[in-house]
Amino acid sequence: xxxxxxxxxxxxxxxxxNKPAHEWTEVANxxxxxxxxxxxxKPNGDPWSSSTQRWWTAISTMPHCTLWADSDWMFAxxxxxxxAAFDAGDFKQATEIRQREKKLGxxxxxxxxxxxxxxxxxPETEADNVTSLDDYRDL
Numbered sequence: 001x002x003x004x005x006x007x008x009x010x011x012x013x014x015x016x017x018n019k020p021a022h023e024w025t026e027v028a029n030x031x032x033x034x035x036x037x038x039x040x041x042k043p044n045g046d047p048w049s050s051s052t053q054r055w056w057t058a059i060s061t062m063p064h065c066t067l068w069a070d071s072d073w074m075f076a077x078x079x080x081x082x083x084a085a086f087d088a089g090d091f092k093q094a095t096e097i098r099q100r101e102k103k104l105g106x107x108x109x110x111x112x113x114x115x116x117x118x119x120x121x122x123p124e125t126e127a128d129n130v131t132s133l134d135d136y137r138d139l
Contacts, residue, residue: 022115027064029118035060036073042084052084064105064116076104 009015038056041047048056059065059076068076079100086093105111111118 024115024117025064025067026117026119027066028121029063030121031061032063032065033061035065038077038080042081048080048084049087051087052080055083056080059104059106062105063118064111067116072104075100079104 038048038053038060056076059080079097082093082097082100086097101107102110102113105114105116
């Protein structure tokens with residue numbers, strides 16, 4: 001699906017030259033690995049469907065999950081319950097799931113609206129491991 005909106009102009013040709021109200025949050029494009037696991041079963045004791053488990057895997061490994069607090073993870077878990085209901089045939093949940101996924105930043109369009117940008121991680125160089133003598137001057 002194409003990204004909505006006009007393409008950015010080259011540097012120096014922008015019509016609106018004032019600083020944007022909200023800056024972009026740049027996140028290294030590396031899968032997140034510290035997500036809490038989905039509970040063993042749904043609240044009623046039934047097992048999660050394989051589709052819901054795949055959804056959780058996709059959601060919980062997005063790189064910008066590093067920005068999430070505990071409340072965001074609870075929101076994602078509650079959304080997983082709605083996804084499970086949708087998978088079981090309760091299609092009335094589709095609109096709520098779509099709205100929640102937009103808040104979670106699932107698609108590229110959603111992340112653009114949240115001003116989240118994935119960037120390639122910087123390679124670690126030897127200069128990063130060298131101690132600067134300026135840090136120890138005037139002790």
